[in-house]
Amino acid sequence: MGPFRFSYIAWNGLWQARLRSCLTIAGVTVIVAVFVTLSAIATAVGSVVSTTPASTRNLVLIDKGATDYCQGQIPAVVAEVLRSTPGVARVVPMLHTGLRWKGQIVIVRAVELKDYAAMAGMRIVQGDPLRRGRSVLAGEVLARMNGWQVGDTLELAGQELKLAGIFRASGLLNSELWTRLEDGQRLLSWGDSYSAILVQASPGADVEALRDRLAASPFLARETDVGIEPEVYATMNRSFEQVTRVMNGISALALIGVAFGVYNVVAMIVAEKTHEVAILKAIGLSAGQVTGIYVQEGLVQAGLGYGLGLLGGLAILTYLNAASAVSFMSVPLTLDLASETALAAGLLTAGLSLISAWVAARRAAAAPVAETLRGV
Amino acid sequence: MDSKLIEIRDLRKTYTRGRETVEALRGVSLDIGQGEFVSVMGPSGCGKSTLLHVVGGIDRPTGGTVRVNGTDIGAASEAALTRFRRDHVGFVFQFYNLLSILSALQNVELPLVALGYPRLARRKMADAALDLVGLADRASHRPAELSGGQQQRVAIARSLVSNPKVILADEPTGDLDSASARAVVDIMRELNGDLGLTFVVVTHNPRVAAVGTRIVHLSDGQVVQDESLGSGPRVSRSLGPGEMDGSQASEGAIVTALQGEDHRGWPG
Numbered sequence: 145m146g147p148f149r150f151s152y153i154a155w156n157g158l159w160q161a162r163l164r165s166c167l168t169i170a171g172v173t174v175i176v177a178v179f180v181t182l183s184a185i186a187t188a189v190g191s192v193v194s195t196t197p198a199s200t201r202n203l204v205l206i207d208k209g210a211t212d213y214c215q216g217q218i219p220a221v222v223a224e225v226l227r228s229t230p231g232v233a234r235v236v237p238m239l240h241t242g243l244r245w246k247g248q249i250v251i252v253r254a255v256e257l258k259d260y261a262a263m264a265g266m267r268i269v270q271g272d273p274l275r276r277g278r279s280v281l282a283g284e285v286l287a288r289m290n291g292w293q294v295g296d297t298l299e300l301a302g303q304e305l306k307l308a309g310i311f312r313a314s315g316l317l318n319s320e321l322w323t324r325l326e327d328g329q330r331l332l333s334w335g336d337s338y339s340a341i342l343v344q345a346s347p348g349a350d351v352e353a354l355r356d357r358l359a360a361s362p363f364l365a366r367e368t369d370v371g372i373e374p375e376v377y378a379t380m381n382r383s384f385e386q387v388t389r390v391m392n393g394i395s396a397l398a399l400i401g402v403a404f405g406v407y408n409v410v411a412m413i414v415a416e417k418t419h420e421v422a423i424l425k426a427i428g429l430s431a432g433q434v435t436g437i438y439v440q441e442g443l444v445q446a447g448l449g450y451g452l453g454l455l456g457g458l459a460i461l462t463y464l465n466a467a468s469a470v471s472f473m474s475v476p477l478t479l480d481l482a483s484e485t486a487l488a489a490g491l492l493t494a495g496l497s498l499i500s501a502w503v504a505a506r507r508a509a510a511a512p513v514a515e516t517l518r519g520v
Numbered sequence: 521m522d523s524k525l526i527e528i529r530d531l532r533k534t535y536t537r538g539r540e541t542v543e544a545l546r547g548v549s550l551d552i553g554q555g556e557f558v559s560v561m562g563p564s565g566c567g568k569s570t571l572l573h574v575v576g577g578i579d580r581p582t583g584g585t586v587r588v589n590g591t592d593i594g595a596a597s598e599a600a601l602t603r604f605r606r607d608h609v610g611f612v613f614q615f616y617n618l619l620s621i622l623s624a625l626q627n628v629e630l631p632l633v634a635l636g637y638p639r640l641a642r643r644k645m646a647d648a649a650l651d652l653v654g655l656a657d658r659a660s661h662r663p664a665e666l667s668g669g670q671q672q673r674v675a676i677a678r679s680l681v682s683n684p685k686v687i688l689a690d691e692p693t694g695d696l697d698s699a700s701a702r703a704v705v706d707i708m709r710e711l712n713g714d715l716g717l718t719f720v721v722v723t724h725n726p727r728v729a730a731v732g733t734r735i736v737h738l739s740d741g742q743v744v745q746d747e748s749l750g751s752g753p754r755v756s757r758s759l760g761p762g763e764m765d766g767s768q769a770s771e772g773a774i775v776t777a778l779q780g781e782d783h784r785g786w787p788g
Contacts, residue, residue: 149633156621423617426578427678428606428634430599514570514579515535517613 150433154440157413168409169449175402176453176489179395181460183485185470186391188477189384202373203343203355208366210339217337222367226341229358231349234259236342239328243301250286250300251320254328266317270294271309278327279308283318301331342373399492402446407500410442414508421508422516434509435502442501443494450493454486525589525685525718526552526575532583533570533741544570546741547584554685557712557719559729562738568722569690571738575720576609576688577601589685606634610679614691616671618663624650624674625659631682649677653707669700676707686718687711693728705731 158165205226207216223237239254260266260274260281271294274281280300282292287310292298296307298321305323312318329336343358345351351372358370371379414421417438424434461479464470470477533545544567552558560568573579574586577593578601586593591604610631611617618627628649632642650656653673655666663671672692679687689708693701709731711717721732729735730749737745 149636152626153619153622156626160621419617420619422578423613423619424630425602426576426605426611426617427631428602428609428682429630430602433634512579514573517573517578517617 148440150429150437151440153437154444157417157437157441158444161413164409164412165445168405168445169452171405172402172446172449172493173452173456175398175405176450176493177456177460178398179489180454180457180481180485181464181479182391182395182398183488184457184461184479184481185477186388186395187482187485188470188479189391190381190388198373198377199344200372200374201345201351203345203351203358203370204373204376205341205343205358205364205368205370206376207339208368210369216339217334218339218341218368220336220338222364223338223341225361225363226343226358229354231346231354231357232343233346233349234344236344237325237338238340238342239325239332239334240339241332243331245298245300251316252300252323252328252331253320254323254325254331256325260322260324266311266313266322268309269312271307273309274322274324275308276324278303278305279323280305280327281309281311281322282307283320283322284310284312285318286321289319303331305331341368396492399489400496402449402493403496403500406442406446406497407504409445410438410501410504411507413441414438414505418508418511418516421511422513425509425513426517431506431509435505438505438508439498439501442497442505446493446497446501450490453493454481454489457481523554524551525554525556526550526720527587528552528571528575528584529586530584531571531574531581531586533567533574533579534582535570544741545574545581548738548741548743549584550736550743550746552686552718552720554718555712555716556734557709557732558721559732559735560720560722560738561724561726561729561735562744564724566738567741568738572688572690572720572722575686576611577604578611606631606682608685610682610684610687612672612675612679612687612689612692614694616663616668616675616695618671618674618678620663623660623662624655624666624670624677627663627674628677628681631678635682645681646677649681650674652680652711653677654703667700668696669703672696672700672704673707676704676711680711680715680717684717686720689719689721691722691724693723693725701725701728 205218205222207218210216218237220237223235226232226235236255236259239252241252242249243252244250257274257276268281269284271281280298286292287307292307292310294307294309298305298307300321305327311322323331325338328334343354345354355370355372358364364370421434424437425431458481461481464479470479528548528550531545531548531550532543534541534543536542546567548567548571560571562568570579574581574593575588577588577591577596581594584594588604589608591600591608593601593604596604618624619630622630625643625646628646629642632645637645647656647659650659653676655670655673655677658666658670658674663674666674672695676687676692679689687708692708693704696704705728708719708721712719712733719732721728723729733749735745735747735749736743737747
């Protein structure tokens, strides 16, 4: 029985003030649903970036001082130097940049024809491999988003390109448009420079030693920064992680709103019921028991709001997924409710509600009985 | 008179109201025995309610001592005072002070819940208490669905259900019409007479005070007269017609209730 001995008083109180109870529950519901949605978006953003394939056998060279593949221009001579470097099995120069297409940014990656099939574990799911002569491949997600079919002609940067095939890869690659290096350079008017160069280490070669060697080369060090592919991705991811952190922070702030809401409601309840509190104490309930009644009122509302908020959040995520309504760098995000998110929301809601309800109720329960009754 | 249940020695109580310091009790000394029905009278502001609050353990003395059934109210811890109120005292207030969200039965059950009685036992005891005050058929009604007199009878049922040592009533008829007041007074007197319950009743009404065994007059926080009306618990007798205000009176209400007979004809 213990702390729930007086639960029926809490339930009766909630039922008597049905409108207020419903509004409080609705408020918590909205906040939890917002938390769930923002957390799912943050998780999906992180997931898109982190699932983009990266090999620990690959090194990436980007223009000196650049923070990602899309920035800077590396002269073609760098690729020539790399090809003659011991321990290097393959050199894949590429262009990687964003182009505006009908109001959206499309990431274009251009590689030499002989190299693209070796990139990133891509698989052609419709049409043909990339071929010579103004052809492009589209990532499956990008094609689906834009309703592109194999054989369509796309006008990009004032040039017409034929969609030769559609490929499937993972992460951000799925929303890229791939073309031949020469077509890419023409498309972007970049001459014969590259935005990044991928270097595959020879089998048996020490990748870190190779990286150190390239980084120590005065010529390469002047032109480029070099890193092992996952490390370069991790550097790029830092900006995405900041986005994720901001969204998680907003989500957490939203949940702190639950605490204020519950505190205000419980404070309002006990302010209205100071006389009732005094009566309960006069007939022998301890301050702890009286506090427990109103804490339960707060927790029941928060608990119901949490449950409904989870359901509401799920409904929102389902809708957003169905409508492909949320995208990140042109990648539509698949939003899932992670069990960790549900647990975190539950613990935060319960913890913050408990503390705020307890503070409000305890204050009321500590009021002197005689003075309260005398005030009638 | 039976053994001393309440011993008050040089009781002083001062409290502040805004910037004003109010000396509510100024050296009250009083003994009240088990089974007495003591009426406390006096003008407004003379300290009657404060005396009741201190005796009931919902307020503490500023000076002097108050012992109720061995508990020193001034020295007891908060937890001890809570136990004291729960175990030994029943309160009846002028404005009933029932919880509006609970039914009559649930209101009466409250002290038993605090005492930890199992559900079935407390339901039976609450039913019996409601029956005792003639409201068994109103058990499921909320306070708003009851008249003032009925609410006060529910409050009396709540005060006695845990079998306290003393029932403290603060103007129990102050907010009632005469018929309801008469019924409430009848109940209190019969509980005193038939069950030997100790009552301390604060009232302005001399007719209500007169049904007790003793009247204590307070003025300016001091006892100015302590008048004994008889020795020991009095035999039940209902107020006659017109004794409250000249209207019809109820006869032998509690006796009827205790005998388990029909009490639908109670005023209220």
